[in-house]
Every structure is written in structure tokens, then in C-alpha cells.
Amino acid sequence: MSGARSSEYSQVSTGSAAADAAPERPRAAPDPQPAPALGALEDTARRIFGDRLELAQRYTEHLASSGIVRGLIGPREAPRLWERHVLNCAVVQELIAPDARVVDVGSGAGLPGLCLAIARPDLAITLVEPLERRVTWLEEVVADLGLDNVTVLRARAEQAKGQVGQVDVVTARAVSALTGLVDITLPLLKGRGELLALKGRSADEEMKKASKKFKRFGVRDSEVITVGAELLEEPTTVVRLVL
Numbered sequence: 001m002s003g004a005r006s007s008e009y010s011q012v013s014t015g016s017a018a019a020d021a022a023p024e025r026p027r028a029a030p031d032p033q034p035a036p037a038l039g040a041l042e043d044t045a046r047r048i049f050g051d052r053l054e055l056a057q058r059y060t061e062h063l064a065s066s067g068i069v070r071g072l073i074g075p076r077e078a079p080r081l082w083e084r085h086v087l088n089c090a091v092v093q094e095l096i097a098p099d100a101r102v103v104d105v106g107s108g109a110g111l112p113g114l115c116l117a118i119a120r121p122d123l124a125i126t127l128v129e130p131l132e133r134r135v136t137w138l139e140e141v142v143a144d145l146g147l148d149n150v151t152v153l154r155a156r157a158e159q160a161k162g163q164v165g166q167v168d169v170v171t172a173r174a175v176s177a178l179t180g181l182v183d184i185t186l187p188l189l190k191g192r193g194e195l196l197a198l199k200g201r202s203a204d205e206e207m208k209k210a211s212k213k214f215k216r217f218g219v220r221d222s223e224v225i226t227v228g229a230e231l232l233e234e235p236t237t238v239v240r241l242v243l
């Protein structure tokens, strides 16, 4: 594409913790940014990632450099990659059972899928992402980090059912409002498992609107959970639907 290279910055749903990451369309590719130093967050990050923290740092460097240059994340996100994105996503690990098979729908720059794969090498994670440019970036990062528990699948969620096998948990962040998200994610569970949708302040309202569809999909239990409150200034809100 000429001059005005099309850019696909990570867009986030209204009211989410990362709501300020609104899409932008600059005329030229933005400059790479230095990965933000952990600083005061180092202890927290060590508690979340343990001895995998160096891998998380390398991932954050990818986000700040090629992730920004190639339009997967907005340049204004660079200074707050840790608290708004990487740590905020990684704390969701506490909701996932050991050795679970996880599908992250609409992974974009690997949020939350890559954060979970780094924090939890026991998980088998498939990143489902339709856009080629994002898939290429994800494959490069997965190879560089040596994450052998990750598969990258170029597909829309609606097409992925036959390709992902049995799934225990589907994750999604900033892909769609819950009422649309249930349509594209719950079929992947084939009648058994959980959706963990990372949401913001709109979680309760989204749950209310989507609840009309729950019976149709066999949702047995639903709740809005806050995770990471003891670790993060701004904890993560998760909608959990159990089939």
C-alpha cells in the first residue's frame, strides 16, 4: 500500500482497561519505542511470570518495537505495555486449570494468548487470528521466544471449530461486545468448557444483554470476576461463562 500504510492498531472495547488504545491512522509507520522498564512493577511481574519473566520482557520488547512499527499496537501504548496489557492479561492465568487446552480468539498482538503461554508453559494455546499481517508477526514472536506450547491459526473464530480439537477454555479481549462474542466463541467449546472474556467497566451490562442467548448455548453458570486485585493497581475484569 502506498504512503498511508493501512494500520491495524489493537482496538479495544469501550470501557476496557485499555480503552485509550483507540485506533489511529498515521501516514507513515510509527517509530519503534523502547520497551518500558519494569521499575516498581518488577516484583509484581516476577510474582506473575516467575522464572519466565525474561521471556515476558522479550515479548514486551517485540510489542514496543516491531509490534508498533507494523501496526499491531498503538505507539501511545508503549509506556504502559506492562500494566495495561501484559500483566493485566497474564493475571487471568489464575482462572485456568493445569494443562488446559486454550484457544485465544482474535489474538491480535498476542493479548492475552501470548501472556498466558509465557506465564503457563503447561497450557496448550492456539492463537486464532484472521489477519495475515498479525499472524505473521505472531509466528515470528512465537519462534523467537521458543514457545513450543503455542500454535498460530489463521482463521476467523467462526471457521476454527473443525481445526482446534477439544478446547477447555476460550479467551478473548477486545474482539466484540459479549452478545456477539458468544456467537463466535461458544461453539468452539463443543458443549463443554469455559469462555473467559476480558472486559472493562461494561462487563455487567454486556452480561445482561448477552444472557438471552445463554440457554441456547447451554451456559450453566455465568459471573463477572475481578482478578489480580492483590497485584495490580487496576485489576482485570473477566466475564466467565461455563458450559
Ligand SMILES: C[S@@+](CC[C@H](N)C(=O)[O-])C[C@H]1O[C@@H](n2cnc3c(N)ncnc32)[C@H](O)[C@@H]1O
Pocket: 009, 010, 011, 012, 105, 106, 107, 108, 109, 110, 111, 112, 128, 129, 130, 131, 134, 155, 156, 157, 158, 172, 173, 174, 175, 184
Ligand atoms: C481490537 S483487536 C484486539 C486484539 C487483542 N486481543 C488485544 O486485546 O489487543 C481485535 C482482533 O480480533 C480479530 N478478530 C476480529 N473478528 C474476528 C473473528 N471473527 N474471529 C477471530 N478474530 C477476529 C481482529 O483481526 C483483531 O486482531
